Every structure is written in C-alpha cells, then in structure tokens.
Amino acid sequence: MTITITAFERSPDRGGGQARDMRVRWALEEVGRPYEVRLLSFRAMKEPDHRRLHPFGQIPTYEDGDLVLFESGAIVLHIAGNQAGLLPDDADARARAIAWMFAALNTVEPPIVDHEMAGLLDRDKPWHDKRLAVLEGRVGERLGELSSRLGDADWLDGAFSAGDLMMVTVLRRLDGSGLLEGYPNLYAYVARGEARPAFERAFAAQLAVFAEGARDR
Structure with missing residues (x-):
C-alpha cells in the first residue's frame, strides 16, 4: 500500500516549507x-475522523497499511529505521544520529518556536519588546x-x-528573523540541507499545494 501523510490544505507559512509535514516529505524523498x-x-483537523x-x-500523520503514526519526530524515526539512507549502519553512529534528532526537537526547537509565537501573537502587548529580547537571548x-x-x-x-x-x-x-x-556555519549548514535533491523535491511538492490554493481563492 502507498504511504499516506496529512498536511495543511492552506498552510500558515504560505508555502515556506516550515510546517511539520515538510520533515516527513523530505524523509520519504531521501x-x-x-x-x-x-x-x-483547520476544521477537518479537529473532526473525529482525523482525531x-x-x-x-494536528498534522502530520502517517498511514502505511495498518500502521498509523503521529508526531513528526516519531514518523521520521520510523522511516529512517526501516529504510536505508537516513541512519548509519554502525550502531554507535546510529545512536548518535537519533540523539541529534531528539536534540533538534527537545533542545533547539522550543526556544525558536517561543520566539516565533511571541513575534506573531504578542506584538500588541506592552511587555512584547522585553520578552522578545529574552527569547532572542535563549535562541x-x-x-x-x-x-x-x-x-x-x-x-x-559524519x-x-x-x-x-x-x-x-x-x-x-x-x-526572516x-x-x-x-x-x-549554521547558515551554510541549512543551505547544504536545502540543496539536497530530496529536499528540493519535497519543497516543490508542498509549495505546489500553496500555489494551487492561491489560484482557487
């Protein structure tokens, strides 16, 4: 059976590839x-069928036969663990790669999301500037x-x-921040990731969704 994932019909990032389905798309392409x-x-995401x-x-979800998964990290780990190309064969190197997955999600992403949300939701608050400075420091x-x-x-x-x-x-x-x-070195690191053919295919696929949605509106 073909794998099915879910994604936003109209992503808030306007095709920027920052919604979490992008991680799953990229992994599958790799x-x-x-x-x-x-x-x-957004309405359908809260309906019983999706819940x-x-x-x-939320999104993404992953369906492969009888297997249903949610949470982008768990989905990517499953894909990487069952297909060659995303985890090393050496057991120790494999464990370190998985540790970096957890570090990305648990250590690096939370302050970045806090900073992002403060910029989006708290602009009109009197304490916005001070809080943003604190969050920028954490990032x-x-x-x-x-x-x-x-x-x-x-x-x-490696x-x-x-x-x-x-x-x-x-x-x-x-x-944009x-x-x-x-x-x-981190800026170049991200650029190397974005230059991978698998990333480019995944990005193009999700961008096409936004482009189609824009034409329909």
Whole structure:
C-alpha cells in the first residue's frame, strides 16, 4: 500500500516549507518511498475522523497499511529505521544520529518556536519588546552551542543523517528573523540541507499545494 501523510490544505507559512509535514516529505524523498498527501482544512483537523489518527488534531500523520503514526519526530524515526539512507549502519553512529534528532526537537526547537509565537501573537502587548529580547537571548544561546559543536563540518556527525534532516528543518523556522545569519556555519549548514535533491523535491511538492490554493481563492 502507498504511504499516506496529512498536511495543511492552506498552510500558515504560505508555502515556506516550515510546517511539520515538510520533515516527513523530505524523509520519504531521501529514502525513495512514494507517498500520497491528504490535505486538511483547520476544521477537518479537529473532526473525529482525523482525531482517530492524531489525538491532538494536528498534522502530520502517517498511514502505511495498518500502521498509523503521529508526531513528526516519531514518523521520521520510523522511516529512517526501516529504510536505508537516513541512519548509519554502525550502531554507535546510529545512536548518535537519533540523539541529534531528539536534540533538534527537545533542545533547539522550543526556544525558536517561543520566539516565533511571541513575534506573531504578542506584538500588541506592552511587555512584547522585553520578552522578545529574552527569547532572542535563549535562541542565541542554543545557536551558539550548536555552532560551536558543528564547527567547520558539513554535518553533525559524519555523513548526512536523520539528525541533520530534523535539525535543518528546525533551524529553517528562523527564516526572516535575522538570528541565524549571525552564525555563518549554521547558515551554510541549512543551505547544504536545502540543496539536497530530496529536499528540493519535497519543497516543490508542498509549495505546489500553496500555489494551487492561491489560484482557487
């Protein structure tokens, strides 16, 4: 059976590839697995049919025969663990790549999302500027640590892995903030990820959804 994933019918990022289905699309493209995408409106995401797939009413979900998964990290880990190309064969290197996946989601992404949400939702609050400065400091701390660890390497731990895939998608959330540009090695790291043919195919596929939606409006 063909894998089916879910994605926004009209993504809030206007085709920027920052919605979390992008991680799953990219992973599937890296391992060469064909997939279909079921597009959902925000209303449909909260309906019982979708909540049976994702109890929190979000995207993406992943269906492959009887297997149903939610949470982008869990989905990418499943894809990487069952297909060659995203995790090393060596057991220790494999464990380190998985650790980088968790680091991207649990350590680097939370302050980036907090900063993003403050910019979107709190602009009219009297404490906005002070809070934004605090959040920028937290993001900068994580970027500095990551930059030091990456150094002049192309990828986080040898060859490209699911850890890099996840980290690049997290760092892309800083697009337009100006924060990543202060770390030239991280900026180049993201650019290397975006230059991968699998990323380009995944990005084009999700951008086409936005373009189609724009024509329909």
